[in-house]
Amino acid sequence: MEATSHIAAAAKDRTSARRASSHGVSLRLLALAGSVLAWVAIFAIVASVLILNARRAVEDEAGSAFRLANAFATLHLPTAFERRDVMADAARIAAEIEAQRHLSAELRDAAGRAVALALPPRLPPAEVPEWFAALIRPEPLRELIPIAQYPNVLGVIEIRTDPRDEIAEAWQNFRLILPLLAAMALAAIAITMSITGLVLRRLGLLGAALDRMRAGEPGQRAPQTGLRELATLSDGVNALAEHLAAEQAKNRRLQGRMLTLAEAERARIASDLHDSIGPQLFALQAAVGQAGRATEAATDPTLSETLAAVSRHAAAIRQSARAAIDDLRMAPAKGASLAEMVKEQLIEFADAAPQVDITFDCPSDLAEPGEAGRIALYRFIRESVLNALRHASPSTIRVRLTGAERGIFASVSDDGSGPAAPDRTGLGQTGMRDRASALGGRYVPPRRDRDWTLTEFHLPCPPDQGPA
Numbered sequence: 001m002e003a004t005s006h007i008a009a010a011a012k013d014r015t016s017a018r019r020a021s022s023h024g025v026s027l028r029l030l031a032l033a034g035s036v037l038a039w040v041a042i043f044a045i046v047a048s049v050l051i052l053n054a055r056r057a058v059e060d061e062a063g064s065a066f067r068l069a070n071a072f073a074t075l076h077l078p079t080a081f082e083r084r085d086v087m088a089d090a091a092r093i094a095a096e097i098e099a100q101r102h103l104s105a106e107l108r109d110a111a112g113r114a115v116a117l118a119l120p121p122r123l124p125p126a127e128v129p130e131w132f133a134a135l136i137r138p139e140p141l142r143e144l145i146p147i148a149q150y151p152n153v154l155g156v157i158e159i160r161t162d163p164r165d166e167i168a169e170a171w172q173n174f175r176l177i178l179p180l181l182a183a184m185a186l187a188a189i190a191i192t193m194s195i196t197g198l199v200l201r202r203l204g205l206l207g208a209a210l211d212r213m214r215a216g217e218p219g220q221r222a223p224q225t226g227l228r229e230l231a232t233l234s235d236g237v238n239a240l241a242e243h244l245a246a247e248q249a250k251n252r253r254l255q256g257r258m259l260t261l262a263e264a265e266r267a268r269i270a271s272d273l274h275d276s277i278g279p280q281l282f283a284l285q286a287a288v289g290q291a292g293r294a295t296e297a298a299t300d301p302t303l304s305e306t307l308a309a310v311s312r313h314a315a316a317i318r319q320s321a322r323a324a325i326d327d328l329r330m331a332p333a334k335g336a337s338l339a340e341m342v343k344e345q346l347i348e349f350a351d352a353a354p355q356v357d358i359t360f361d362c363p364s365d366l367a368e369p370g371e372a373g374r375i376a377l378y379r380f381i382r383e384s385v386l387n388a389l390r391h392a393s394p395s396t397i398r399v400r401l402t403g404a405e406r407g408i409f410a411s412v413s414d415d416g417s418g419p420a421a422p423d424r425t426g427l428g429q430t431g432m433r434d435r436a437s438a439l440g441g442r443y444v445p446p447r448r449d450r451d452w453t454l455t456e457f458h459l460p461c462p463p464d465q466g467p468a
Contacts, residue, residue: 031196032189039185046181047174051135054170059138062161065102066141069159073097073145077157087115087154090147094157095119104162107147109155126168133167202230206237213241338374339366339401342381346399353389362401369408373459376435377401377410380443380457383432384412387446392416392453407441407460418453419446432457 073093078086090107095117097105107115141161147154202225209222222237289311336344339362350358369377381399388394394416402409429445436443436457444456 027200028193028196031192035189035192039189043178043181043185047178050174050177054167054174055136055138058136058163058166058170061166062102062138062163063141065100066143066159066161069097069100069103069105070143070145073157073159077145077147078149086147086149090155090157091115091117097157097159101165102161102163104160106158106160107155108158110153115155126172128164128168128171132171132174133164136167136170137163199227199230202227206230206233209237209241213244338368338377341374341378342399342401345378345382346385349385349389356389356394357396358385358399359397360399360401363403366401366403367408369459372439373408376432376439376441377408377457377459379435380410380432381412384446384455387419388412388414388416388453392418407458410457410459411454413449413452413454415452418448 076089076093078084078089087107087109094105094107094115097103098117098119099122105117107117109115138161143159145157145159147156205225206222221241222234224231224234342362343360346358346360350356368374385397385399388397392414394414397412397414400409400411400413429443433443433445435441436459439459441457441459443458444454446453446455448454
């Protein structure tokens with residue numbers, strides 16, 4: 001089937017295109033990889049900026065608190081010449097510094113023993129991963145302030161930076177911002193992939209239209225995708241489809257015209273053969289017969305046998321010429337409908353083979369397919385019935401013509417022995433396939449269906465291929 005071969009070729013081309021495209025990069029994969037890499041880079045940049053800002057903030061907060069505590073202790077410690085409980089004042093100052101954020105203070109006596117401080121209850125800082133604390137923890141600051149009462153040194157206050165509270169706050173902010181950023185990344189990637197999928201689906205519609213055009217359906221228009229950027233491409237595909245449809249219709253009209261001209265030429269050749277060779281062969285056979293009668297009294301048997309052989313050969317040549325003329329003249333007559341010509345031809349076949357039951361089924365309102373279509377359908381039915389009579393020895397032959405919205409459908413079936421070589425394609429089948437292809441139709445070679453041999457011919461209708 002010509003149409004089937006077109007579709008198979010289109011499917012093969014599409015498979016080859018898919019194989020070729022498999023060596024490239026998928027747009028969907030490219031969009032996904034690009035989006036993921038972009039958001040990974042953004043994530044890394046934002047995380048680095050947050051960590052650097054947190055480290056700077058911790059360093060500034062701890063440094064400021066350390067300097068204020070150092071100044072506070074220096075200003076509020078009693079001098080070495082005052083007569084009061086210096087260690088008690090130092091313990092109070094150390095406790096006040098210890099209670100401050102970002103600082104720790106320790107009071108030790110002259111022997112280096114820690115002095116207990118009266119501290120208010122204090123919540124422990126939140127747990128922070130060590131890797132995060134190590135990233136933003138600044139260099140520790142430490143200061144020793146001696147406590148003296150002349151002439152003795154009573155102890156020392158050690159002030160240290162302790163940024164655990166600030167680090168815990170930075171970790172809380174970090175834990176809040178980064179998940180939000182990750183959620184934004186996932187949403188952005190999902191939106192990107194959705195837009196990419198939308199574009200790919202619209203491109204798929206255009207690709208499907210091109211596939212239909214490649215399969216022999218140039219009249220199919222590409223749908224509008226709703227995307228402004230693809231509207232020009234859709235218009236170009238539709239313009240190409242219209243151009244191909246017009247060219248296909250033009251080619252079919254030309255091919256139909258060529259078929260009708262070929263039939264006219266065949267009829268002219270048949271007329272020339274009938275008018276020139278026919279009388280000469282008849283005259284030759286008559287002359288040979290007269291010569292045979294004239295030599296009946298002769299005693300030469302060789303001459304009589306030779307004249308008899310010449311008469312037989314002349315009769316055979318005349319019969320062959322008559323068959324060739326009949327074959328050349330087997331196009332339908334002008335002015336007659338397809339159904340009438342098929343019925344007349346089947347009557348001739350019934351007269352030639354009275355032992356075969358030949359039936360014909362055709363609706364009364366069958367549309368006429370045009371001159372080229374009439375010739376193609378008439379030749380298909382004639383050659384199919386003739387092949388069945390010659391090669392299959394059937395008892396029943398059924399010929400059917402039906403019309404539908406998509407064209408005219410002809411079928412010939414017989415209950416004979418079937419084709420001798422089903423896989424072999426003769427000149428008759430080649431000619432029918434070529435006619436079907438020229439007119440945009442479809443020819444199905446003979447095939448066995450249970451006990452019947454069936455062959456079919458489909459012609460699109462209304463035809464666009466009549467003679468110009």
